[in-house]
Amino acid sequence: MxxxxxxxxxxxxxxxxxxxxxxxxxxxxxxxxxxxxxxxxxxxxxxxxxxxxxxxxxxxxxxxxxxxxxxxxxxxxxxIYSPPAWTGPKPSPGNGPRATLIATGGTIMSKVDYATGAVYPSFSLDELYEMYPELRSIASVELINLFSIFSEDMNPRLWTEMGDAINKAMQDGAEGIVVLHGTDTMHYSAAAMSFAFRSAAAPIVFTGSQRSSDRPSSDSFENIYASVLASVKAPFAESVVSMHASSSDGLVAIHRGVRARKMHSSRRDAFISINAKPIAFVDVSKGELRVAAASFKQRGDTIYEGGFDDRVALIKYYPGMSGEVIDYLVDRDYHGIVVEGTGFGHVSEPVRDALGRAVEAGLPVVVSTQTIYGRVNLNVYRRGVELGKLGVIPGGDMNSETAYVKLSWILARTRDVEEVRRLVVTPMAFELSERTEPINYCLGVS
Amino acid sequence: MVKHRVGLEIHVQLDTESKLFCRCPTALRNDDPHFTIKRRLRPSMSELGQVDPAALWEFRKNRVYVYEGYNDSTCLVELDEEPPHDINEEALSAALAVSMRFNAKPFDEIIVMRKVVIDGSNTSGFQRTALVARNGLATFMDLKVPIWTIALEEDAARRMGENGREVVYRLDRLGIPLIEISTGPMEYPPNTIMDIAFYLGQTVRNTGKAKRGLGSIRQDLNISIEGGAKVEVKGVPELSLIPKVIQYEVDRQVNLLRIRDELNRRGLKPYSPDLMDVTSELASTKSNLIRSVIKQGGKVMAIKLPGLSGILGFELQPKRRFGSELADRVRSWTELGGLLHSDELPNYGVTSEEVERVRSRLGVDSFILLSGAEESELVEAATVVVDRINEAFKGVPEETRAANDDGTTKFLRPRPGSARMYPETDLRPVRVTKALLERAASLMPEPIDEQIRRYVGMGMSRELAMQVVRSPYSRDVDRLISIYGGKASPTLIASLFVNTLKYIGREEGWSVNPIMGMEEAIKLYADGKITREAIGEALEEYAKRRGSTKVEDIVREKGLFKLPLEDVERIVSDAVSKLGTSSEAAIMQEVMRRYRGRVDARDVSAALRRLNSSS
The missing domain is CATH 2.30.30.520 (SH3 type barrels.)
Structure with missing residues (x-):
C-alpha cells in the first residue's frame, strides 16, 4: 500500500x-x-x-x-490557500440489504486535490457514495473507519480488533461485510477471520486495489462493487478475498481467505487460490454473482472466537540456514513455529536438530512447503521421516501463511501440544483438503 | 484577415532505444498482436467532487477499451500493471539539449506529472508529462518565436479502430518519448506560422534523436481572435494544412460572433428544450433515414427553435454551417447519426409539404428534427443541441477540435480544465545536475540558419539548401557528404536526396531502406565506376524492383558501367573521323547520343583536347 x-x-x-x-x-x-x-x-x-x-x-x-x-x-x-471543503449536495442513501464496510487502510478510497496535486485518503460515506454511486443500487451501506494503517503494519492483535468490529456489525444486523484492506497482507487477515468466525450470519469480503483509486484506471471500483454485491448476495458466509480475476476489467474472482495468496507485486490479478479454485466470480458489467464451489459454509448464527497468539513465527528454510535461527525462537519463549521447508517439507540436518530441540521444549512445529503448490509429505524421503519422528506437524496442503494464522489462532485457545496437533490437521474452514485436483496449479492440467 | 493569435504545440517523437518509463523498444509494429486486454476508465474525483469536463465527457460514452500488445515488446508498465521505471536519460538529455538551443531555462528539478486523459489512449488514464524548461526564445532568420515551455512526455497508444462501444488501441506507441514545444501566442501570418512549425520540428530532428516519417511530428494549434475564445485544434496532419486551418478557424470564430450579434439583434433569449413528437407528420416520408427509423418503431421529434431561421444554415467554414456544429455535438454525445434543421429543408427526401405539416404542428418557423429508436436518447440529444445553441449567445465556446483533411475542423471534446494534473507519485523528482546539462550540451542541435549557411558554403544554392533542410534526409545528406563529398559534390548528393528520392522514397513494399541504394549509387559514382547520368537510371530501376537487387547488379545488367578513358578516346577519335569535324559541340552531341550514361562529358572533352593537341 x-x-x-x-x-x-x-x-x-x-x-x-x-x-x-x-x-x-x-x-x-x-x-x-x-x-x-x-x-x-x-x-x-x-x-x-x-x-x-x-x-x-x-x-x-x-x-x-x-x-x-x-x-x-x-x-x-x-x-493564502484555504483547503477545500466539500459543500456539494449530500448523496442519497443506498437501497437494499445492509452492507457494512470496514475500512482499515489502503489506497482504495484516495482522492486528488487538484489545487495542490496531493493525493489523500478519504473516509466518509458521502464521499464513498459520491465516488461509487453505483453502490447505492445494490445495498444500503454503512461505513466504519476502523484503522488507517499500511497493510504491512497489520498484526495478530489488530486481527482481533477487526474480528470484534465485524462481530458487532453482524450482531447489529449487517447482511454483508466488506473489509477494505491494503493488499499486501490481505490474505493473512482474511485467513484470520476464517478461523475466528466458526459460523457467520454474513460473508466477510476483503477487498483492496492494486492501482490506487485516484487513477482513472484503478481496479478499486470494480473490486468494491463486486465485493459489496457478493457480501449481500452470496449464499456462503465465509471470509474471502475479492479481487480482479485477470488483467482485464469485468470479472472479479472471490477466493477463500485461507486459500488466497498474493502472487504478484503489482498486477490487478495478483491474488490466486492456491491448491483450490475460487469460491465464486462476479461479472461486473452484468452485476451477477456466480458461485463456483460445490460446498461452503451457509449463512447461519454467528459464532465468533477472536484472539490470536502473537508469539508464533513463520520461518522460511534456505540452504545454509543455521539452527541458531530456530534456537533463538525457543530461547525467546516463542509459542509455536511454522517452518516453510523445501519440497515435501524438508530442512537440513542442523535445522532438523534445532527443530527437534524446539519440539522437546514444548513448541508445536508445523511444516509447510515453499513450493507454494502441492502438499507436504513426510513419508517419502528419509529427512521427512526423521522430522515426523521428531514430532513435527505436517501442514498438508495449507498455504504457509494460512498455517501461520491457524497456529496462532489455535495457540490462543490451547497450549496443549497434542490438542494443537489435532487442531492443525483438522479442516476447519476449507483450508485443508485431501484431494488436489489437477487443474489447481498455475499451469493447469498439461 | 482579422487579427488573430496562434500558439503552436509541436510534438516530436524521439528515436531512443527504449521508451520513456520502461525499457521496451520504441518501434511500431504491424504484425498481428499477441494478446489483448479489456479495460474501462473512470474519471477520478477531485476534492470538491469536481470531475474534469473532458474526462466526464469521455466517461459518459461508456466505452470499453481493448489494448493490443506483444509478448516481446510490451511489458507490464504499458499494461498499467507495474509502476513506471526511472525516466529515460537519453530522452531527458535530448529535451534539455533542445531547451538549450531555444534559450529556455531548465528547471532545477524535474517532476513527472499525471495529466488525466480518459479517452483510453493511455492505459493508466493519464499521460505522464514533465516540464523540462521555460521562457525561451527561438530565432529563425528574422522570425522571433517565444517558447513558453518545453516538456518531455509519453506518447499515447495508437488508435486502431472501434467496434460499437469498444475502442481498440495498440500499445506499441504508448510510452515513446515525445518532446513537446509550446510557443506563446504569435500574430504572424498563417504561412509564417507553418514555417515556424517546420523549423521547430526540424531543430529537434537535428539532435539526431528524433524519429522521422509519417506521424513522427504532430502539431496542435491554439487559435483565438479578439472577442473569440481559445480553441485548440488537435492533430493537424500535414504542415501544409496549417495556414488553411488557421484561416478557417478565424473565419469560424468571426462568423460565430456574427451569429451572437444577430441573436441579440433579433432579441432572442436562451432556449430550453421544447420537444414535440412529429412521427405522424412524417409517417409517409421518402427520406430513407427517417423512414427506416419509423419502420423500426422509432420516433421523430422536433425541437422548437422560434426565431432561428437563417442562423441554423449560416455558413461558418466552407460547407460547415452552424447546423453542422450542432450535429457534431449530437454525434459526440449520443449514438445518433446527426440531425436535420429547417434551414436545409426541404431536402434529403423530406418534401416541402412535410416541412409545412411539421411547421404548422409546431407553430414555429425554425426547428430541428431528431430521429432515433429511444425517446430518452432524443431527449438527451435535444439537451445537447439546445446547450450548444445557448453557447452561441455568448459567442465562441472554448473547445478542443479536430482538423479535417480539408482544413476545416469539427468538435472533438470540451477543453480540459486546468484541474487535471497531479504528481506521478511512483517516481522521484530528477535533479538537473551539471553532468546532465553537460551531456545535453553535447547533443545541442544545429540551428536551422547555420545549417542553411553551411550548405550554401559547400556550394549548394540557397534553394537547394532549404530543400535539404525541409526534407527528412538532412542527416543522411550530411553523412554521405562527409564520406563521399570529396569525389561527389555536395550539390549532387543533396539533389539526389531532394529530387530522386522524391519518386523512389515513398514506394511501399521495399525489401531494404531506399537510402541504402542511394548510398550505393553515390559510392559507385565517387569510385568513378558510373557517370552522373547513370545514377538516375540505375536508381529508377532499383526503385522499380523495390530495392530487391543491388545497384551494382543493375548497373552490370544494363551495361551502365562507365567506359574507361582509353575507350572514350577511341570513340571520340572514331566520331571525329566519322563526322569529319573536331568541333566539341558536334562531337559531344554524337558521343553522348550513342553512349548516354556510360561516358562522362568531362572525359569526352578531355579526350578531344588530347586528340586535338596530339594532331
Missing amino acids: RVPAFFVSYSNKVNAKLKEFGAVMFSKVRIRMKDGEVMDGIILPRPDVGDPDVVIIKHENGYNVGIHVDGIGEIEVLQ
Missing part, C-alpha cells in the same frame, strides 16, 4: 527564505528570480526525497516544477 506522503522536508535555507517573505505552504506567490524572470505558482510541500534546497512550485499551467532556492530573489505572496 502506498499513501503518497508530502512532508515539509525543506532545508533551513528554504524555510528561511519563505519566512522572510511570509510565504507558507500552498501560498499562491509571484517569484522574482535573481535574473529578473518572474514566475507565478503555488508553493508546495516537498516529498521526502530529492534535494531539500529545491522549492517545488505548482506552475500556472498545472505542472509541478523545482526551482533552486539560490536562484530566487523575492517572493510576493498573492494569496
